[in-house]
Amino acid sequence: MSNLADKIDSVHSPINNIVVRLLLVAAAVFHMAMLMWEPRVYSDQIGGFSGLLAPSLIYSVCTAFIFAVGFIPHKWIWKLIFSPYFSIVILGYFSYLYFF
Numbered sequence: 001m002s003n004l005a006d007k008i009d010s011v012h013s014p015i016n017n018i019v020v021r022l023l024l025v026a027a028a029v030f031h032m033a034m035l036m037w038e039p040r041v042y043s044d045q046i047g048g049f050s051g052l053l054a055p056s057l058i059y060s061v062c063t064a065f066i067f068a069v070g071f072i073p074h075k076w077i078w079k080l081i082f083s084p085y086f087s088i089v090i091l092g093y094f095s096y097l098y099f100f
Helices: 003-015 018-037 039-046 053-068 076-081 084-099
Strands: none
Touching: 003 076, 003 084, 018 039, 018 053, 018 084, 039 084, 053 084
16 A cells, blocks of 8 residues: 555544444435435525536535445545545535525
8 A cells, every 4th residue: 555545544544433434324315315306306405406516416425325335445546536525525515505
């Protein structure tokens, strides 16, 4: 493993526990369920989908599931791309839009 991959692992280690994984996957399942159940209502709740919001929702849900099942990429670039911190921020933003 490279030195950069070790540094990324050390950054991810504080949130690499079962509680954070369960919360993250619960948020991902909630947003996917709301989107699949009534897409128009969900879109109205969050203020509509744009060219940036739709791909970011897909990315954050996929990243949340990758992190929640415990998959850890070996290469540093994939660790950076699938960082759960990005998913937490994006799903938090969607939760804020949906509930407030």
